Amino acid sequence: MSEKSFKQSQIFSNHRKYRKILNSRAKARRTIKTAKRVSWQRFVSSINSRTLRKKVCNIINKMSGKRSCTEIKHLQVNNKDVTSVADIADALADSFSEISTTSCSKKFLVRKNNIGQYPVKFNSNNTEVYNVPFSLEELLESLGKSSDTAVGPDDIHYGPFQSMSHLI
Numbered sequence: 001m002s003e004k005s006f007k008q009s010q011i012f013s014n015h016r017k018y019r020k021i022l023n024s025r026a027k028a029r030r031t032i033k034t035a036k037r038v039s040w041q042r043f044v045s046s047i048n049s050r051t052l053r054k055k056v057c058n059i060i061n062k063m064s065g066k067r068s069c070t071e072i073k074h075l076q077v078n079n080k081d082v083t084s085v086a087d088i089a090d091a092l093a094d095s096f097s098e099i100s101t102t103s104c105s106k107k108f109l110v111r112k113n114n115i116g117q118y119p120v121k122f123n124s125n126n127t128e129v130y131n132v133p134f135s136l137e138e139l140l141e142s143l144g145k146s147s148d149t150a151v152g153p154d155d156i157h158y159g160p161f162q163s164m165s166h167l168i
Contacts, residue, residue: 040063075091077091
């Protein structure tokens with residue numbers, strides 16, 4: 001019921017309905033405002049020096065209504081839905097492979113087709129410098145020289161290990 005219809009009718013029962021609607025709207029606004037405030041407080045209190053910048057930006061964008069990148073949940077190949085992540089990756093790889101081979105020169109394609117004929121020669125006794133085990137002292141020394149950067153894909157931050165360099 002709108003204010004206009006209430007003013008036109010001036011009926012007491014309409015007035016009660018109108019007041020209930022106004023109260024319901026006010027309650028909904030308060031609830032939304034409180035939920036936003038609590039959500040913001042939770043978010044801000046969860047941020048620390050180790051929080052990834054990307055995570056902060058994504059949450060702020062969500063709160064401001066901006067769309068974030070979403071992962072591909074399905075793909076249609078030859079009128080067939082592909083839904084598993086591995087199958088989607090394979091379908092994309094096949095598509096990229098087909099595109100890359102059709103745009104290559106004939107000379108390159110001949111070379112590419114012949115490359116599988118040559119055996120890979122990798123003879124090693126594993127004594128190369130990069131295969132030699134390193135000591136704890138070398139590890140701590142390199143950690144001490146490194147800068148305090150963001151975590152890698154393993155979610156391990158080596159900042160605390162930098163302070164262990166005094167153990168050398």
